[in-house]
Amino acid sequence: MARSLDGLVLAPVADQAPGQVGTRTRFAYHEQDGAIWAEYAGGDVVRGHLVGTREGDRLDFRYVQLKTDGTTSSGHCVSAVVELPDGRVRLDETWEWESQAGSGTSVVEQVAEPAP
Template structure:
């Protein structure tokens, strides 16, 4: 897992993804994230979604993300994300999430 310095997701954050046809959603928590949710859609090998979570300081954080899906050398799913906060400083970042 890797993340930009302005992100709140870490190696301790666990995502539980779900899919129904092109609709995707997930719950996530751990590390700096107290409780989070995302919802969006899949187009080919790309996910587009919005997310919101409460961090450990109980701040409401929101954002949007475009994610490209890849398989790594170990046949694990990797999510290569480009995201942007839609709150606070509206900064952007990149993350890579790896299937456990």
């Protein structure tokens, strides 16, 4: 199992569609006893939260976010935790909106920047 996500800051490696999470978004992760949660913000996202569970190298969580245009959205994501050769953490994500149409995949990687 890859190391704990607690205290790590991760960012997408590529932009998603406009109005969604992008390379300027930062996720500040927390982990304790199989529970995971994070706060995120940046780019088109004013504030976002995710909460879920970790079993081995698999994360399963729900997310909700407020965008700069004042709208909210929510969805479900399953991620695989991967430790990179340089010791950083990557999440390979498969997500689906629950509040609107749409689904996809994305990759977020650990960055050395402070949390938002």
